[in-house]
Amino acid sequence: MTKAFPAFSRPGRRSVLAAAGAMLAAPGIPRAQGRFPDRPIQIIVPWPPGGSADLQIRSMGEHMTRALGQPVIVQNRPGVSGTLGPVQVAQQARPDGHTLTQMHLSVLRRPWMMRTPGWDPVNDFTHIIGLTGWLFGCAVKADSRFRTWQEMIAFARANPERLTYTTSGIGTTNHLAMETIQEREGIKLTHVPFRSSNEAVTAALGGQVDMVCDSSTWAPFVEAGTMRALSVWTAERVPRFPNVPTLKELGYDMTVTSPYGISGPRGMDEGVVRILHDAMRDALMTPENAEVRARFDMPLVYLDTQAYRAFVAERVEYEKAMVRRLNITLDG
Known part of the structure; x- marks a missing residue:
């Protein structure tokens, strides 16, 4: 059964530039981090271009580019049910904050469908922020x-x-x-x-x-x-399709929105994580990004870094149990 997750209140909005500037000046962040970012940031979207997640993250990238002073480039890297790109980031990218990936539930689930898991969804990544989900x-x-x-x-x-x-x-x-x-x-x-x-x-x-x-x-x-x-498969009927029933109405007690976020390779500096989190959060809350989400009926599922890491750890255990219950394997 797919688990429903609670809604999260929208945080107060503030200028990304002010947030980033405050962080760079914060005494708890090493001075060397004042150079971040010092080159373009790449976000891997593990799906072909044109989908809802691709457009939503591209919208964020435009705002982040203006806020951080470096280009934020979305690169599409599909394959292996959306896990090829994220796993390449975990295994190959430097943990300097310049290479990130969309993190979604298949990355948390797929290792447990293999006889020998190829990655650890909790410990092989630095999880930064939870964003939204899908209709x-x-x-x-x-x-x-x-x-x-x-x-x-x-x-x-x-x-x-x-x-x-x-x-x-x-x-x-x-x-x-x-x-x-x-x-x-x-x-x-x-x-x-x-x-x-x-x-x-x-x-x-x-x-x-x-x-x-x-x-x-x-x-x-x-x-x-x-x-x-x-x-x-949303908790309530979708305004665009008011006559289409939800799974709950059909008797399944299921809500399926597959929340996703942004992560990087393990070992990222927490000061860099904070800069990225704040820039992404403010980009998520812009009217432009809200418009993209509304176009695809994508629910807002914002989670700060601490909450998103807790979500990932909890969800991994849930996905592991679900795969075992349904006995779904990829390699026999």
Whole structure:
């Protein structure tokens, strides 16, 4: 079962420049840190360009560039269900604060799907800030035989493994949520994973699969009338889709938003972490970033450094237990 996480209050807004200046002058930070950043900062987004997380982090990067006085560059590095980029940062990047990565739940979960875990999600990274989450849901083509979630479940129950659905990869949050739903309903669907939510939606629109269960890349197509949403996985109904039920309303007591944040390699200086945290927090709270999040119905899940590290540690234990309960493995 996917765990719901509480909402967090919005902190007071203040100038990023003032915050950064105050930190550089703070007596507890070594003087050498006054040079940070002394070159461009790179943030790895482990998905193809154009998705909701990519656009949200790019919006933050624009504000951070002005605040920190160095370019903040987003580099897309997809692969291995969104874990290739983050693991490369953990294993190869210098811990100087100039190379960071989006941190998401697949990075916390995937090691426990391997016979020999390839990284430690808690100790191989320096976790900096929690940002937001995704709108997840299931959608079908507008001409699908399924007009409601209940009709889809009834068909799947009568036709084991015949109904196909797609996600952005094996072991992703949405994949495991669908595994949980199948377990509860006593049904069996055929999972057809793709590399990204964009590819998943394309496959559904092209008739390669019956249903997409993924982040909100499907939402514009629902608004345009070429797709139909069967469920949303937020705590409450989404204003853009007021007639689409939540999983809770459908009887599952599940909220799935997959909160994500920004992390760097282990061993980063805490003074540098504070500078980055404050710049990112203020970028997150700008009207421009709020507009991007609203466009994709992304819930604000801001966590400061201490709270985000606690969240990661707690969530790793939860993901580990979930993978074991569902017996999902990657290497036999």
